[in-house]
Amino acid sequence: MEFDNLQIGPEIYGELLQGCVYERALFTGQQIHARILKNGEFYSRNEYIETKLVIFYAKCNVLEVANRLFHRLRKHNLFSWAAIIGLHSRMGFSEDALLGFCEMHENGFLPDNFVVPNALKACGALQLIGFGRGVHGYAVKMGFGGCVFVASSLVDMYGKCGVLEYARKVFDDMLERNVVAWNSMIVCYVQNGMNEEAMGVFYDMRVEGIEPTRVTVASFLSASANLYAFKEGKQGHSIAVLSGLELDNILGSSIINFYSKVGLIEEAELVFFRMLEKDVVTWNLLISSYVQYGQVKTALNMCRLMRKEKLRFDSVTLTSVLSASADTSNVKLGKEGHCYCIRNNLDSDVVVASSTVDMYAKCERIDYARRVFDFTTQRDLVLWNTLLAAYAELGLSGETLKLFYQMQLEGVPPNVVSWNSVILGFLRNNQINEAKDIFSQMQSLGFQPSLITWTTLISGLAQNGSGYEAILLFQKMQELWIQPNIVSIISALSACIDIASLEYGRSIHGYIIRHELFHSIPIATSLVDMYAKCGSIDQAKKVFNMILSKELPFYNAMISGYALHGQAVEALALFNHLKEEGIEPDNITFTSVLSACGHAGLVNEGLELFGDMISKHHVKPSMEHYGCVVSLLSRCGDLDEALQLILAMPFEPDAHILGSLLAACKEHHDIELGKYLSNHLFKLEPENSGNYVALSNAYATAGRWDEVSKLRDLIKEKGLRKSPGCSWIQIGGELNFFVAGDASHPNTEEIYMTLALLVREMQFMGYVPMVSNAEVLCS
């Protein structure tokens, strides 16, 4: 057909372009554009056509072309302005959108109720509440107040700026509300963390009989996921199905997100495989959910499948991969992930940077962690906290504190997480008083300690031998109406380590029963452990028999309890039972059985176990294992062989292993070896009076009273017994020291005086004397 001969006016081309706008038919529109240009300036420089072209390219989101055509216009009008502002606003060039809005106004064009929503969207994106209020005022003055489009945009804008009251007021004042208005209100609450309120609006909407859209359900599911609201979320899914809503990427992702947050991975998978189109977000959701539930292999497999689908990993995918590497201490995988980030420019993302730092720290590569941190340009609170936590974990309290000040100098105020790390850093470095100082400092600066703060302090004190203080803190925490959770209960139980704390342990047990936490395996494990340490092996056995768990740590707790009570036969029986159940014992199991053999003098059994452990169970012997065998050998008098074993170990001997051999010197009157060992020990642990006690025991049994009293004076002179954190064990050691001398010491009177005073002091400090102490007093 010969188009050139036909009389087609410019307005026909305009109509055709409008059709392309409706259809978003970019290619056809470009053909028409070409034809217009070929037709000459009468067509191409026609204001109506030029405006239509701007609108067409703007609606097709072709920013550059739309911009160029717009700037070439001799005369702008309301429509071209509206198109270009809308385009910028849609594409996220919010500043340009608002500049356009101002310029348009200055040039005498009054933005209409189609432009105002776009301007408001830009205000929301930039969180410019002042500008937003101005636009609001303009809209009211122009009489757009009743327009649902404008009002819905206002709700959204105020929500994005975090001013909930204004959003709610605009919403409440609306005379008619369509579904978008309702959706905006729901989204507004979800985005500001007010999930209950979001659900409330959803239910109001249901009562009003408004049909939900995908946006409604997706937002409702977000709220359910954030609240871990199992029932509500399932209802949301049902509504989506019943309303016949199309399972698009966003709705599908919301459903998957909900299921994975509440731990229903199978349900999440079901939805995932039912979705016809899946994008990066959908895949990422499933991947991160696998990582979160420890299924690293499945997660990595999903990554491979994702690549097969020709989808590119983004920063969220890599965050999951790095987090998986951190969880499994897989530095090889972590490095691969890190390198992928560098190659693909994902390492500039702050979240990726945090996971990278965390990954290297958890893989025991603090030097790399630090380097990655130093190379970041943008540092947010979480990134600082990640490095703080890494230093704290290692007990590098000085570095932690330095970083804590540095972040403040760089204008990032710390939060509770940061404070918690500072406290942890001190505790891990045995700086109890400093930790407590920070704890009160944070409170005086107005930071409420969180449950984690309390738990950190409680378990730290317990691990540093201040169990009694830890128990008091646990009680104080409850007085402040802070509900303990499983982790904090376990840390409180770990503070109960001797008969003196049995009562507290029992009361925590009561709490556990009242709050029906009994079926948590970690809690049951800690209970067994607590009762065993507090001298109540029968109670430990009762708890153990009540729970049917085949988990190794649970068995380990009971076996170590038997070992502690010298019940080697029971320990060995349970060990054999465990093997019959097909559970592979670990290094902890062997430590307990070996030490049980040591206490019971079961030399042959112990040595055989030690051999089996290495050859059959492929457990690399630790210092503790060697320690057990050393005490086993020294018990039956093989002090030389024990010493040979120590010298042959692949470790530098620690104070504990030397101490156990030193203790044996008392039984076997080996003063020479005792002196040799003590010399090492005094250097290793100058603060531990136990070593002096052990040596004096050896002297005492050999009748060398001159040496005994020399050592006693030395202990007093060094003020060791009064050192901070002086524990019951040390006092117990002192008692033994005096006991050792009582049979033939020339001044028995004095010894009993001292003993009585010591026992009274013990009681004053809240300790209940052990049976052996009481026996000493009675004899």
Add this chain to the structure above:
DNA sequence: ATAGGGTTAG
């Protein structure tokens, strides 16, 4: 005009 995903503390 409204919608989905990732990182830190016990």
